[in-house]
Amino acid sequence: MPRIAVTVDGIRYEEDVEPRLLLVHLLRDRLGKTGTPVGCDTSNCGACTVMLDGKSVKSCSVLAVQADGSDVVTIEGLATAGTMHPMQRAFHEEHALQCGYCTPGMVMAAIDLLREDPDPSEETIRHGLEGNLCRCTGYCNIVRAVRRGAQSMGQAVTTP
Amino acid sequence: MTEELDAGVVAQQIAESGQLSEPDSTREVGKARRRKEDARLLAGRTTWTDNIQLPGLLHVAFKRSPMAHARIVGVDVSAARDMPGVVAVFSGQDVADEQGSLPCAWPVTEDIVIPDHPPMAVREVRYPGEAVACVVATDRYLAADALDAIDVDYEPLPPVLDMAEALTEASPKVHESGNRAFTWTFAQGDIDAAFRDAPVLIDRTYVQQRLIPTAMEPRAVAATTDGESFTLWSSTQIPHVLRVMLALTTGIPEHRLRVVAPDVGGGFGSKLQVTAEEVLCLLLTRRLGKPVKWTESRSEGNLTVHHGRDQVQHIALAAEADGRVRGVKVELLADMGAYLMLVTPGVPLLGAFMFNGIYKMDAYSFDCTGVFTTKMPTDAYRGAGRPEATYAIERVMDELAAELNLDPIEVRRRNWIRHEEFPYTTIAGLTYDSGNYEAATEKALSLFGYDKLRAEQSDRRDRGDPVQLGIGVSTYTEMCGLAPSRVLGSLSYGAGGWEHGSVRMLPTGKVEVVTGTSPHGQGHETAWSQIVADSLGVPFDDIAVVHGDTAISHKGMDTYGSRSLVVGGMAVLRACEKVKEKARRLAAHTLECSPDDLEFSQGAFKVKGTESSKTIQELALAAFAAHDLPEGVEPRLDADATFDPENFSFPHGTHLCAIEVDTETGMARIRKYVAVDDVGHVINPLIVEGQVHGGLAQGIAQALYEEAVHDAEGNLLTTTMADYLIPTAADLPDFVTDRTESPATSNPLGVKGVGEAGTIASTPAVVNAVVDALRPHGVHDIQMPCTPERIWRAIR
Known part of the structure; x- marks a missing residue:
């Protein structure tokens, strides 16, 4: 069984894993990182989205062995010193979640979207989040939250 | 006092x-209080059922039928039992004496046929995905591996897929008793007189396609016992009802059974159920003395979470020459699927009192036959009976308007219950306690810019623009706030409200x-x-x-x-x-x-x-x-x-949809959607707006995107999210929402409920808009979902 070393939310783990083990199952079943849920088996829903070396991936379509040597950030690692990430706060303020199951993936995908376009239009947001499905909100408030998150993240960057 | x-x-x-x-x-x-629930959900500090870990936890996986209908000749589990990590393997036969029958709590008629519904099939499978055996293993991957080592010998039987054919003498039978589950009728007023010599007669058949509810959290169940008491965690909407029903089904004494619904990731009716997997997890923990957990894959879920809708609706409307409705006659075939689950037969009845909508009329008749087919059972899905009814009446009101060359708003205005007439007892026998259809409609028309959009529509028609504009109206009401216990009793429901x-x-x-x-x-x-x-x-x-x-x-x-x-x-x-x-x-x-x-x-x-x-x-x-x-x-x-409420509550509203239809490609794109809802007093406007948004998305999805599709052998083709298309952010517009407030009089809070309103209202608004765009092409109906292909074909 291959041994991998992976850093998840700032903690370094060494694990022996079957080559077929999915990253999301490593996170959930082995490391107790249950904040990242699974919503489908065809990589359509995006609920399991995490950051792998700074880029969003669907952790159901990454093997744990592929994450060897990588840095993973999950929804559980977003807050710093007990303060919500601006995108998490924006989702709260805009009521962009109901059942909350898609939320971890949606927040991670939204943050990644801003990496490419820090000030996205509504249309850019809607297309940028196409890989993340939500069944509760009808997406209106998610779009608003991403706009708000973009604004406060923009401010966070420019504020000295 | x-x-x-x-x-x-x-x-x-x-x-x-x-x-x-x-x-x-x-x-x-x-x-507009921000929600208390959010912090843990946003931080990932959730307790979804699949998160639950217990010492010695075993994982359950189900072997499922690849056929819609077959006799089980034999199930060989011996090879699977020898697989690594496997603790136990059971076929349906192995648990036949213990597993009982899944309950139906709503026997709508005295002569209803409620077939035995074993949690795991023993002699025959009757829908694709029906469980035939299960594996219990130390790890979810090993459990899945062992499924492949189970050998099931099937003798194929003919599938039963079409309801009308199912009711013919020649049809193969789903159950020995035949394919008719029940026929339920209701009539009020002199329907023959209403239709006799009616100046206007509209007669239509609409298909409510089968839908897959698709809550984002797949179902999951965990169960444990100390030998005396049992705890079951389930991704369920109904922990209390479930406890009673599981006690009755499994024989575990109710006072020894605790049911927990931890964080639950959406339901929309699909988790209003007593499932095979819940019964079997209890049975497995009882047999093995170890905690067990089962989590479905999405493909498993598309096959075996109960489906929604699936009716063929024949609706006839008789009217005066000025558009006043005389009467409505409804004949329904409602697809039950292979078995009657918790409230399967009751779903069409919840629509029985709603086909008259917000309109006054002299006579109404309703006739519904529940039909068995070799498909997954249907049951409650957001709206449950009311979206189906609302769709039919709101579609047919548009047809009436078209027939008389009246504006669809005008034909509604001539028929709806006027503000000063509340409380009003409808032809279906319900007393609508409050409402103001005029106010909601006025507000919606103004927000929508109705006249301007009508002018643009006219202009595009004149120009022969390949992109035509359609305007869809839906002035809906619904009965919710389920429900007065005495009314549920009178409808033969097994519990109170x-x-x-x-x-x-x-x-x-x-x-x-x-x-x-x-x-x-x-x-x-x-x-x-x-x-x-x-x-x-x-x-x-x-x-x-x-x-x-x-x-x-x-x-x-x-x-x-x-x-x-x-x-x-x-x-x-x-x-x-x-x-x-x-x-x-x-x-x-x-x-x-x-x-x-x-x-x-x-x-x-x-x-x-x-x-x-x-x-x-x-x-x-x-x-x-x-x-x-x-x-x-x-x-x-x-x-x-x-x-215990003394009456249902009756939210209502006016929804308007403007849709652009490309007549060359068949593509339909919603340009503007206005929803003005009256849900009575509002406790938290933020939550209410969110419920409306989500409801709209699901109703629009039925109109344009979603359909559970079976092939000629009865296989479900839409088993993944790549095949069953729930809308993405890019598929939906921003919504304009507003409210009027006519407080409910049946509860001192004056509230009416908002969970289903958006779904009920939006489907007919969207389809009315699509049809409206294409009327110059001679189109008067398009079957849902209105895909580009269907629209394109309808024009030609």
């Missing part, structure tokens, strides 16, 4: 503060609220806190709402049918009133005055005309210490209450 009066006072205060335009900062009700709430003032002055509702995204923790904060005068943040665990919440009827606020919120308010009544006696005793001399304001009882007062928190501590209680007053400041 005092309780009711006090509840009335609160309602009045709520009424005054419920207006968004004039927020009262001292009142919680009516405020009351709800329970407990309010406990703790010694430190904090408040614990226990609700019998079981939220899974609706925000009850926030909304109930707002109600309690106003009633008891305690801070919003000092209130915690707990739910979803039968060991904590002893009584409840759970969450479905837009009932939680209307019935459950009311129960909580009633409990608050009882708490205050007890506190008043205690305050009078402590302050040495008569209870009548006390006034209650902002959380304190004050002796009228003096400065002498006690806060309710102080009284909670005194009731805990119990050093000096008045005669007959027991320690602790808490109370239980139930509420």
Whole structure:
């Protein structure tokens, strides 16, 4: 069984894993990182989205062995010193979640979207989040939250 | 009496503060409070059922039928038993004596056929995905591996897929008793007279396609036992109902069974069920003496979470030459699927009283036959019966308008119940207590820019623009707030429709609220806190709402049918009133005055005309210490209450949809969607708006995108999210929403429920818009979902 070393939310783990083990199952079943849920088996829903070396991936379509040597950030690692990430706060303020199951993936995908376009239009947001499905909100408030998150993240960057 | 009066006072205060335009900062009700639930959900500190880990936990996986209909000749599990990590493998036959039959709680007629429904098939499989065997292993991957080693020998039987064919003599049978489950009829007024010599007759057949509810959290079940008592965690909407039904099904005594609904990731009716997997997980933990867990894959879920809708609706409408409706005649075939599950046969009945919509007429008849097919059973899906009915009447009203060359708004106006006519008893026998269709429609027309869009439509038609504009109208109402227990009884439902709430003032002055509702995204923790904060005068943040665990919440009827606020919120308010009544006696005793001399304001009882007062928190501590209680007053400041509504509630509204249809490609794109809903008083406008948004998305999805498709052999083709297309952010527009407020008179809060309104209203609004765009092409119907291909073909 291959041994991998992976850093998840700032903690370094060494694990022996079957080559077929999915990253999301490593996170959930082995490391107790249950904040990242699974919503489908065809990589359509995006609920399991995490950051792998700074880029969003669907952790159901990454093997744990592929994450060897990588840095993973999950929804559980977003807050710093007990303060919500601006995108998490924006989702709260805009009521962009109901059942909350898609939320971890949606927040991670939204943050990644801003990496490419820090000030996205509504249309850019809607297309940028196409890989993340939500069944509760009808997406209106998610779009608003991403706009708000973009604004406060923009401010966070420019504020000295 | 005092309780009711006090509840009335609160309602009045709520009424005054419920207006968004004039927020009262001292009142919680009516405020757009951000949700209490969010923090843990946003931080990933959730307890989805699949998160549950228990010492020695074993994983369950199910072997499922690859055929729609077959006789099981043999199941060989011996190879699977030898696979690594496998603890046990059982076929349906292995548990035949123990597994019982999955329950149906709604035998709608006396002669209804309720076939035996084994959780794992024993002799015959009747829908694709039906479980035939299960593996219990130490790891979820090993359990999946062992499934492949199970050898099932099937003898194929002919599938039964089409309802009309299923009812013919020549059809193969799903069950030996035949393919007819029941026929339920209802008639009011002289329908023959209404149709005789009617100047206008509209006759249409609409297909309500089969839908897959698709909550984002797949189902999951965990179960454990200490040998005597059992605990079951399930991703369910109905922990209380489930406990009763599982006790009856498994024989586990009810008092030894605890059911927990932890965080639940959406339901939309699909988790209003007693499932095979819940029964089998209990059975497996009982047999093996170890905790077990099962989590479905999405593909498993698309096959085996109950499906929704699936009706063929024949609707005929007779009208006068001026468009006034004389009568409506409805004949339904409702696809039950292979078995009757918890409320399968009741779903079309919930629509039976809604085919008349908001319109006045002299006669109405309804005839529904439930039909067995070799498909997954259907059951409640957001709206459950009412979206189907609303679709048919709102589509046919548009046809009436087209026939008479009237504006669809005008034809509705000539028929709807006028504001001054409420309360109004409809032809279907329901009493609509309140509503203002004129006000909602006026507001919607104005927000929409109706006249301007009609002018643009006309211009595009004149120009022969390849992109045509369609405008769709839906003036809906629905019955919700399920439900008066006596009415459910009269419809042969197996339980009541009351709800329970407990309010406990703790010694430190904090408040614990226990609700019998079981939220899974609706925000009850926030909304109930707002109600309690106003009633008891305690801070919003000092209130915690707990739910979803039968060991904590002893009584409840759970969450479905837009009932939680209307019935459950009311129960909580009633409990608050009882708490205050007890506190008043205690305050009078402590302050040495008569209870009548006390006034209650902002959380304190004050002796009228003096400065002498006690806060309710102080009284909670005194009731805990119990050093000096008045005669007959027991320690602790808490109370239980139930509420059983006297009537349904009737949200209504006007939805308008503008859609651009490319006549060259068949592509339909929503340009503008306006929803003006009247859901009575509003506790939290933020939550209400969110419910409307989500409802709209699901209703629009039925109109344009979603359909469960079977092939000629009965295989389900839409088993993944790549095949069954729930809308993405890019598929939906921004919504314009607004409200009118006609308070419900059936509960002192004046609330009506909002969970299903958006879904009920939007499907006909969208399809009416598509058809409206294409009327110059001679199109008067397009079958849902209105895909580009169907639209393109309809034009040609």
